[in-house]
Amino acid sequence: MAGFTHLDENGKAVMVDVTDKDVTERIAVAEGRIVVGEEVFRAIYEGTAPKGDVLACARVAGIMATKKTSDLIPLCHPLMLTKVSVDFVPEEEAYAIRCICTAKLSGKTGVEMEALTGVSVALLTIYDMCKAINKRMEIGEIRLVEKSGGKSGHFIR
Amino acid sequence: MAGFTHLDENGKAVMVDVTDKDVTERIAVAEGRIVVGEEVFRAIYEGTAPKGDVLACARVAGIMATKKTSDLIPLCHPLMLTKVSVDFVPEEEAYAIRCICTAKLSGKTGVEMEALTGVSVALLTIYDMCKAINKRMEIGEIRLVEKSGGKSGHFIR
Amino acid sequence: MAGFTHLDENGKAVMVDVTDKDVTERIAVAEGRIVVGEEVFRAIYEGTAPKGDVLACARVAGIMATKKTSDLIPLCHPLMLTKVSVDFVPEEEAYAIRCICTAKLSGKTGVEMEALTGVSVALLTIYDMCKAINKRMEIGEIRLVEKSGGKSGHFIR
Amino acid sequence: MAGFTHLDENGKAVMVDVTDKDVTERIAVAEGRIVVGEEVFRAIYEGTAPKGDVLACARVAGIMATKKTSDLIPLCHPLMLTKVSVDFVPEEEAYAIRCICTAKLSGKTGVEMEALTGVSVALLTIYDMCKAINKRMEIGEIRLVEKSGGKSGHFIR
Amino acid sequence: MAGFTHLDENGKAVMVDVTDKDVTERIAVAEGRIVVGEEVFRAIYEGTAPKGDVLACARVAGIMATKKTSDLIPLCHPLMLTKVSVDFVPEEEAYAIRCICTAKLSGKTGVEMEALTGVSVALLTIYDMCKAINKRMEIGEIRLVEKSGGKSGHFIR
Amino acid sequence: MAGFTHLDENGKAVMVDVTDKDVTERIAVAEGRIVVGEEVFRAIYEGTAPKGDVLACARVAGIMATKKTSDLIPLCHPLMLTKVSVDFVPEEEAYAIRCICTAKLSGKTGVEMEALTGVSVALLTIYDMCKAINKRMEIGEIRLVEKSGGKSGHFIR
Numbered sequence: 001m002a003g004f005t006h007l008d009e010n011g012k013a014v015m016v017d018v019t020d021k022d023v024t025e026r027i028a029v030a031e032g033r034i035v036v037g038e039e040v041f042r043a044i045y046e047g048t049a050p051k052g053d054v055l056a057c058a059r060v061a062g063i064m065a066t067k068k069t070s071d072l073i074p075l076c077h078p079l080m081l082t083k084v085s086v087d088f089v090p091e092e093e094a095y096a097i098r099c100i101c102t103a104k105l106s107g108k109t110g111v112e113m114e115a116l117t118g119v120s121v122a123l124l125t126i127y128d129m130c131k132a133i134n135k136r137m138e139i140g141e142i143r144l145v146e147k148s149g150g151k152s153g154h155f156i157r
Numbered sequence: 158m159a160g161f162t163h164l165d166e167n168g169k170a171v172m173v174d175v176t177d178k179d180v181t182e183r184i185a186v187a188e189g190r191i192v193v194g195e196e197v198f199r200a201i202y203e204g205t206a207p208k209g210d211v212l213a214c215a216r217v218a219g220i221m222a223t224k225k226t227s228d229l230i231p232l233c234h235p236l237m238l239t240k241v242s243v244d245f246v247p248e249e250e251a252y253a254i255r256c257i258c259t260a261k262l263s264g265k266t267g268v269e270m271e272a273l274t275g276v277s278v279a280l281l282t283i284y285d286m287c288k289a290i291n292k293r294m295e296i297g298e299i300r301l302v303e304k305s306g307g308k309s310g311h312f313i314r
Numbered sequence: 315m316a317g318f319t320h321l322d323e324n325g326k327a328v329m330v331d332v333t334d335k336d337v338t339e340r341i342a343v344a345e346g347r348i349v350v351g352e353e354v355f356r357a358i359y360e361g362t363a364p365k366g367d368v369l370a371c372a373r374v375a376g377i378m379a380t381k382k383t384s385d386l387i388p389l390c391h392p393l394m395l396t397k398v399s400v401d402f403v404p405e406e407e408a409y410a411i412r413c414i415c416t417a418k419l420s421g422k423t424g425v426e427m428e429a430l431t432g433v434s435v436a437l438l439t440i441y442d443m444c445k446a447i448n449k450r451m452e453i454g455e456i457r458l459v460e461k462s463g464g465k466s467g468h469f470i471r
Numbered sequence: 472m473a474g475f476t477h478l479d480e481n482g483k484a485v486m487v488d489v490t491d492k493d494v495t496e497r498i499a500v501a502e503g504r505i506v507v508g509e510e511v512f513r514a515i516y517e518g519t520a521p522k523g524d525v526l527a528c529a530r531v532a533g534i535m536a537t538k539k540t541s542d543l544i545p546l547c548h549p550l551m552l553t554k555v556s557v558d559f560v561p562e563e564e565a566y567a568i569r570c571i572c573t574a575k576l577s578g579k580t581g582v583e584m585e586a587l588t589g590v591s592v593a594l595l596t597i598y599d600m601c602k603a604i605n606k607r608m609e610i611g612e613i614r615l616v617e618k619s620g621g622k623s624g625h626f627i628r
Numbered sequence: 629m630a631g632f633t634h635l636d637e638n639g640k641a642v643m644v645d646v647t648d649k650d651v652t653e654r655i656a657v658a659e660g661r662i663v664v665g666e667e668v669f670r671a672i673y674e675g676t677a678p679k680g681d682v683l684a685c686a687r688v689a690g691i692m693a694t695k696k697t698s699d700l701i702p703l704c705h706p707l708m709l710t711k712v713s714v715d716f717v718p719e720e721e722a723y724a725i726r727c728i729c730t731a732k733l734s735g736k737t738g739v740e741m742e743a744l745t746g747v748s749v750a751l752l753t754i755y756d757m758c759k760a761i762n763k764r765m766e767i768g769e770i771r772l773v774e775k776s777g778g779k780s781g782h783f784i785r
Numbered sequence: 786m787a788g789f790t791h792l793d794e795n796g797k798a799v800m801v802d803v804t805d806k807d808v809t810e811r812i813a814v815a816e817g818r819i820v821v822g823e824e825v826f827r828a829i830y831e832g833t834a835p836k837g838d839v840l841a842c843a844r845v846a847g848i849m850a851t852k853k854t855s856d857l858i859p860l861c862h863p864l865m866l867t868k869v870s871v872d873f874v875p876e877e878e879a880y881a882i883r884c885i886c887t888a889k890l891s892g893k894t895g896v897e898m899e900a901l902t903g904v905s906v907a908l909l910t911i912y913d914m915c916k917a918i919n920k921r922m923e924i925g926e927i928r929l930v931e932k933s934g935g936k937s938g939h940f941i942r
Contacts, residue, residue: 631828631917631918632828632915632917632918633917634839634842634913634914635839635914639838640838641838641841641842641914660924671788671789681796681797681798682789682792684798685791685798685859685860689858689859692857696853696856696857699853700849700850700853700906701906701909701910702842702845703913703914704913740916741909741912741913744909744912744924745909748905748906748909749857749858752857752858752898752905753858753859753860755901756791756861756898757792757860758789759898760788760789760791761789763897763929764928764929764942765928766927767817767901767905767925767927767928768924768925768926768927769923769925770923770925770927771922771923771924772920772921775920783920
């Protein structure tokens with residue numbers, strides 16, 4: 001179907017053929033954020049208690065999730081990421097935490113799904129660790145920020 | 158640490174002890190949405206071509222993801238879901254698709270992380286299948302809608 | 315949809331609700347076979363060389379696969395098998411190997427998919443280990459042999 | 472052991488060394504079928520209700536399973552599939568559904584196990600979704616149809 | 629075979645039948661240690677730089693690994709852990725780090741394999757994160773410390 | 786942080802960038818051992834009953850575990866092993882079994898973590914299969930024996 005690379009001419013799901021695509025260096029950056037509310041925000045960023053484990057745990061979860069992307073998203077190609085980082089930026093005015101995930105590959109397909117999956121799981125992990133304090137947290141603004149490599153050129157949001 | 162059930166008294170990550178909690182029927186409903194833009198929206202909902210596979214594929218991915226929750230979120234307990242459903246609602250005015258995931262369990266811990274994970278992965282799958290048409294899609298409004306069972310009572314957002 | 319327990323009233327895939335089903339002892343036995351041809355058959359069953367590892371490896375693969383069933387079959391419930399065995403029976407006249415897998419559970423859903431998955435993966439493993447000798451092997455007769463427990467009663471093929 | 476590439480000289484299982492093999496384009500096509508009986512066959516292919524989800528769900532399961540092959544089959548090398556498709560063909564006279572899976576790779580090892588695994592899991596998924604109607608379905612005729620790439624040349628069954 | 633609960637009467641691997649065992653509260657504590665050498669030890673425990681992530685990352689890896697035990701150890705039953713903790717104790721005189729993992733379950737089988745797997749993977753993670761500094765680290769003393777619940781009674785090493 | 790390749794300049798965990806590293810043939814050999822005690826040792830090595838399945842099962846588990854390394858160790862890169870073998874050597878004087886795992890890759894990163902993970906899981910599997918006989922077994926001496934390929938040169942312990 002025109003436009004849908006993941007559907008064949010009959011509209012059936014297919015893992016698209018990338019056999020003949022070039023191996024190039026590909027980078028994708030994705031972001032997202034969770035609005036956690038004042039109580040959670042202060043507990044994470046201003047508490048006197050050792051606080052590192054919420055974000056450290058979420059970072060590890062995000063990095064590990066990028067490696068499971070092809071296991072989660074049905075039509076994603078398995079691929080061998082060459083670099084992943086997950087960072088968090090506090091947004092105090094909104095009592096929110098922004099997450100940025102960068103994924104890199106020397107390969108045949110783009111890695112935006114890996115970056116987006118890393119962001120999603122890192123934010124879900126923050127939710128999980130803080131949900132006893134606040135059930136009304138909300139995850140949003142998950143989107144591609146930048147993408148390079150491959151024939152579609154350099155994309156910056 | 159007070160408030161953080163997933164951190165011990167030294168702020169270290171721990172999978173919290175639920176051994177003595179009651180086995181009760183627990184239900185969680187989560188939602189989220191992806192703003193796909195007019196072109197993708199019309200291709201999915203108004204196309205003449207067989208279109209079912211985008212949403213069918215995302216539904217399957219969402220259901221399967223709920224079963225991987227404890228593999229993705231570090232401190233989630235493994236558990237045996239007794240029911241999962243994933244539904245999609247078109248929001249034409251915003252060219253968006255809302256996803257609702259319901260998870261059910263007869264067990265010792267709540268299932269909101271399963272429902273939230275199902276929503277996240279279903280929406281990521283839609284993103285994946287449509288990204289060749291639009292790189293500016295955005296996922297958001299991922300949140301808990303309802304939760305029942307367990308000692309924290311019935312929560313409705 | 316009438317008949318299809320795994321589709322909702324609109325024909326959409328759903329993991330069916332078993333929350334209220336009784337916990338009973340459930341057993342399923344499945345079988346299947348691979349026709350390997352004379353050369354492979356003799357190499358496995360009559361060789362002088364240590365031959366055990368083909369079947370030992372296939373047995374382990376089959377047992378491990380039963381534990382991955384809910385990860386492979388989209389609408390299968392995750393469950394906690396309480397017993398699994400995988401056995402092989404030579405069928406010399408056909409140069410075939412029959413595989414029988416028994417799965418047991420004290421739980422709310424039947425375990426026939428686990429037994430069938432164990433058989434399938436055990437046979438695929440034999441195929442893999444012998445394919446350098448014969449590319450024309452064929453796997454077949456994969457079916458449920460017996461099932462007990464649950465409200466549908468005792469089934470014997 | 473002569474013939475068994477997956478056993479070493481003592482008959483022990485080993486993941487065979489492919490380090491020095493050439494990276495070539497490799498394709499494998501496998502097939503199999505499930506005899507579902509008249510009632511299931513008509514429900515899937517002739518029903519008035521939305522029926523797509525049985526085959527859509529099985530197709531997704533089959534594609535996802537190809538990516539888990541090295542996790543299921545002990546001695547399979549992990550590899551990065553570049554294309555996968557799963558198709559179904561009704562065989563009305565036998566009330567059966569034939570499944571064909573094509574897998575493609577630019578790599579060092581053949582992909583017949585991936586194609587065979589995709590077929591097996593797609594057929595098991597059909598079984599799962601229809602088993603409430605018919606417990607006597609049978610899966611068979613799982614075999615390699617075609618294989619190209621690599622030093623063993625072009626194989627057509 | 630007498631003694632080997634995981635082998636049947638013919639010496640074949642089997643996942644032993646626990647269907648009829650009682651559901652009791654079961655706890656296992658395992659330990660192990662890695663000798664890291666002075667340079668790594670000081671970098672982790674005495675550095676001025678933020679050092680938490682080595683142990684935080686290893687703790688998360690250990691906890692997550694306990695949940696994968698039945699996926700790693702062929703004949704382990706899948707089970708639903710109700711509590712897991714992983715702790716580290718510096719042993720300065722030996723420039724070593726001791727890891728203690730506690731696992732808890734309300735179920736039918738012991739959880740010592742889960743505790744031992746958590747220890748092993750936590751220590752491997754420390755190895756991975758420090759191997760650029762020292763290739764001669766050594767992991768050892770992995771053993772069961774305590775086990776309670778089940779018919780074999782209370783074991784303390 | 787100086788020395789820690791897996792921590793960024795702020796001490797945060799990161800999957801280190803190997804995009805620009807050369808693809809070379811890389812080999813790693815790791816070892817470890819389990820002291821099983823006389824009763825278990827004799828049952829495995831001197832019994833009259835078919836005994837192969839303990840070591841055959843452990844070998845398969847070790848090989849399969851090498852393929853899961855990047856899923857277990859948070860900052861390990863996913864990679865495509867081209868060869869894996871797992872061997873066992875009896876050490877009668879100590880009633881111990883030594884395990885040696887060799888992993889090979891044509892790629893951008895070393896494979897010592899894969900070899901160490903293979904050893905660890907093979908030994909844990911022996912523990913699991915023999916724990917009904919002896920709860921005091923101990924796993925140790927897990928270490929890198931040899932490593933070649935990559936810019937750090939040839940390492941022999």
